[in-house]
Amino acid sequence: xxTFLDTAIILLPLAYLLVAVDYGFLFFSSHPVAERTATPxxxxxxxxxxxxxxxxxxHRHQFPAATVAxxxxxxxxxxxxxxxxxxxxxxxxxTGFWLVSxxxxxxxxxxxxxxxxxxxxxxxxDPFFSVHVLLALLGYTAFVVAAGYGFxxxxxxxxxxxxxxxxxxxxxxxxxxxxxxxxxxxxxxxxALTGAVATGAFWANRLYHxxxxxxxxxxxxxxxxxxxxAALLLxxxxxxxxxxxxLASLAGFxxxxxxxxxxxxxxxxxHGFL
Amino acid sequence: MAAPLLEPASGSRQEPPLLLVGTDYRCSPIxxxxxxxxxxxxxxxxxxHLLARAEVAEAFLLSTCNRTEVYLQPRDEEGAYxxxxxxxxxxxxxxxxRPGRLYVKRNGEAARxxxxxASGLESMVLGEPEILGQVKQxxxxxxxxxxxxxxxxxxxxxxxxAGRRARQETAITSGAVSLGYAVVELARNIFRxxxxxxxxxxxxxxxARSVARPVVERGARELLVANRSLERAQQFKAEFPNAxxxxxxxxxxxxxxxxxxxxxxxxxxxxxxxxxLKAAMKHRPSQPLLVVDLGVPRxxxxxxxxxxxxFLHAIDSLDTLIQRNLKRRKEEVPKVEEIIEQELTHFRxxxxxxxxxxxxxxxxxxxxxxxxxxxxxxxxxxxxxxxEELERLTRSLVRKILxxxxxxxxxxxxxxxxxxxxxxxxxxxxLDDDETAx
Numbered sequence: 001x002x003t004f005l006d007t008a009i010i011l012l013p014l015a016y017l018l019v020a021v022d023y024g025f026l027f028f029s030s031h032p033v034a035e036r037t038a039t040p041x042x043x044x045x046x047x048x049x050x051x052x053x054x055x056x057x058x059h060r061h062q063f064p065a066a067t068v069a070x071x072x073x074x075x076x077x078x079x080x081x082x083x084x085x086x087x088x089x090x091x092x093x094x095t096g097f098w099l100v101s102x103x104x105x106x107x108x109x110x111x112x113x114x115x116x117x118x119x120x121x122x123x124x125x126d127p128f129f130s131v132h133v134l135l136a137l138l139g140y141t142a143f144v145v146a147a148g149y150g151f152x153x154x155x156x157x158x159x160x161x162x163x164x165x166x167x168x169x170x171x172x173x174x175x176x177x178x179x180x181x182x183x184x185x186x187x188x189x190x191x192a193l194t195g196a197v198a199t200g201a202f203w204a205n206r207l208y209h210x211x212x213x214x215x216x217x218x219x220x221x222x223x224x225x226x227x228x229x230a231a232l233l234l235x236x237x238x239x240x241x242x243x244x245x246x247l248a249s250l251a252g253f254x255x256x257x258x259x260x261x262x263x264x265x266x267x268x269x270x271h272g273f274l
Numbered sequence: 275m276a277a278p279l280l281e282p283a284s285g286s287r288q289e290p291p292l293l294l295v296g297t298d299y300r301c302s303p304i305x306x307x308x309x310x311x312x313x314x315x316x317x318x319x320x321x322x323h324l325l326a327r328a329e330v331a332e333a334f335l336l337s338t339c340n341r342t343e344v345y346l347q348p349r350d351e352e353g354a355y356x357x358x359x360x361x362x363x364x365x366x367x368x369x370x371x372r373p374g375r376l377y378v379k380r381n382g383e384a385a386r387x388x389x390x391x392a393s394g395l396e397s398m399v400l401g402e403p404e405i406l407g408q409v410k411q412x413x414x415x416x417x418x419x420x421x422x423x424x425x426x427x428x429x430x431x432x433x434x435x436a437g438r439r440a441r442q443e444t445a446i447t448s449g450a451v452s453l454g455y456a457v458v459e460l461a462r463n464i465f466r467x468x469x470x471x472x473x474x475x476x477x478x479x480x481x482a483r484s485v486a487r488p489v490v491e492r493g494a495r496e497l498l499v500a501n502r503s504l505e506r507a508q509q510f511k512a513e514f515p516n517a518x519x520x521x522x523x524x525x526x527x528x529x530x531x532x533x534x535x536x537x538x539x540x541x542x543x544x545x546x547x548x549x550x551l552k553a554a555m556k557h558r559p560s561q562p563l564l565v566v567d568l569g570v571p572r573x574x575x576x577x578x579x580x581x582x583x584x585f586l587h588a589i590d591s592l593d594t595l596i597q598r599n600l601k602r603r604k605e606e607v608p609k610v611e612e613i614i615e616q617e618l619t620h621f622r623x624x625x626x627x628x629x630x631x632x633x634x635x636x637x638x639x640x641x642x643x644x645x646x647x648x649x650x651x652x653x654x655x656x657x658x659x660x661x662e663e664l665e666r667l668t669r670s671l672v673r674k675i676l677x678x679x680x681x682x683x684x685x686x687x688x689x690x691x692x693x694x695x696x697x698x699x700x701x702x703x704x705l706d707d708d709e710t711a712x
Contacts, residue, residue, distance in 0.1 A: 030445070160463060161579070163591035165598055170449065175464045175562060241560045241583050 001059050008052040013111045015045040016104035023097035027171060038093060042100060046084055049077045063130040065137060068260060069113035076106035078141035094172050099148045132203060136196035140256055142189030147253030149182035150246035157243055179242040182249055190228045197225055217259065224255045290425060290625040293351055294384035295358045296343030297376050299398045309367045312337035314415065321421040323361060329353030332423035334430065336412045338405065340398050345388060347425045385429055385621060389614045392437035394446055401446035401603045406437035428624050436617040444609040449599025454488035456592045457566050461534050464562050464585060468493040474532035475499045476525050477539035478510035481568050485536055486514060498532065500525035529554035535565045537573035548578040555581055627684035633696055634680045636705045641672045
């Protein structure tokens, strides 16, 4: 089992890199080989990823998000699953390169940060606590997807505004569809993050009483939540349009990365996982 | 009739026996082309007349706004050529006899040309998709009057296959290359579907109509027209009955709900200013607005393009889009040519197989004759109830023994060895022409 886990952690970023390159050929040159191989290659990589996460759960007897590395791998897996569903449902692969690149990025970070013997956290054996983690992972996944679509929205918006009709024009879904995907993902992400903050507050209150309130991780997560809440509110009030919402989704993505990486490693004490 | 264009034949026996005479937009101006343009009934009539000539075995006439071409499978090439020249072209337009007005292609070159036509490579607008449908219609017409024989039928099948593959496997037809379709393409990059778009036309002249046609054709249902002259707006409505006519001043109110605005008036001053659009966008801030300005001088203040969610494109911008798409189509030409070569190879293989058919028939006939003779001599020695089984067995044996040689003869590679192989089969199996008489 350990051998499989050790091998998979190396293979996964490589597999996603190859899939991203395949989708890149599809996006930039509609290469016939990429036409045939991109989707099966992605599905193969996702299956390998699923096997890795199942093996990790069985081997450690805990939800596979006990460390930042595991959490990043879970986010990568969920983003890949979301894209596989979008591709299957919409029969369009034009956004594949960009979303699979994000998957590769998260899995690469995960593989680099993976340590041979992660600490065994008792709290992760509690199935109810897993709800908090699962909601947080779902929220982060949705925000990553929103950032992906937000990025593509901005590129197409720029192409259409400038009249240059460069790289992105004609290769992506229409602007309205990208905006709808981005907004949908933001709403799902916001609902999940709200749930994660609420369940987290409930657990922290029981275990740590008031000490947790001033933890940098908590403060930063609440700040991220406020950023998304403001973006959605301004959009609801029709003060912000697609472009501003897309910029906010990219800012939120930066905040999530900072929260997962810098805050977890350097500032927080008790919330040293996800 | 003189036949100045027809060079002496130089094709080998391996080439399909074809003759093409035609004129297109590259050879003749519209004034001449329209005189040799054939409608449905005229085409039928001409095909019947051509077939009545002893020199013509099969015929196919393709007549579109950009070309008139006649493809024949000739019995006598020179006679067939003179027939086409006189009956199809010079009878109507004697000026076509001048050098360069007509082109003549033979055999493989004629076949390649038709495949190129069906694939859109020969079209005035590279990759134009309508031509494939026109080739199919012309083919159906020739079939209906009995002008298509096995050679032209197979050639047209190759041509439609090449055209279909070019559309499916390459991007030769992708991207808009006309003003109207460029507007459609822009709209499709912004909106989920044209069906849900409200289109506001400011100006109802010829440009507005030419752009409105593809927009309506591609699904736009709600059409509003604002024009200074009510009479011209009424003319527009005659062509587009679903259009709703607005007073010119109502255009500003219509901006609040429209998704696509096409301005094409001859006004000297902008008919839409930044202030107009800014005011309209306040009512629909999150709804994108595509504004296409086809007026010269411009109908829409250029500064309006900087407004959030307003996508303003003038004629130059559309031209950039069209040039970009044309460049992409040109890049696809080698891929289409490869498809044409593949289909041409299949066609040539079929033609070569056609040459072998009489020999294969003779071979089978001779084998069957031997089988029958041997059976007649042998059957008396076997019980009656086994005769049927023996018949079946010997037929099966003959069929199996001849299967491989027949297949090989049909699928020859076109090399120099093919003809000697046919001769060798004749020699080995003693297949003289006299023997086939029975």
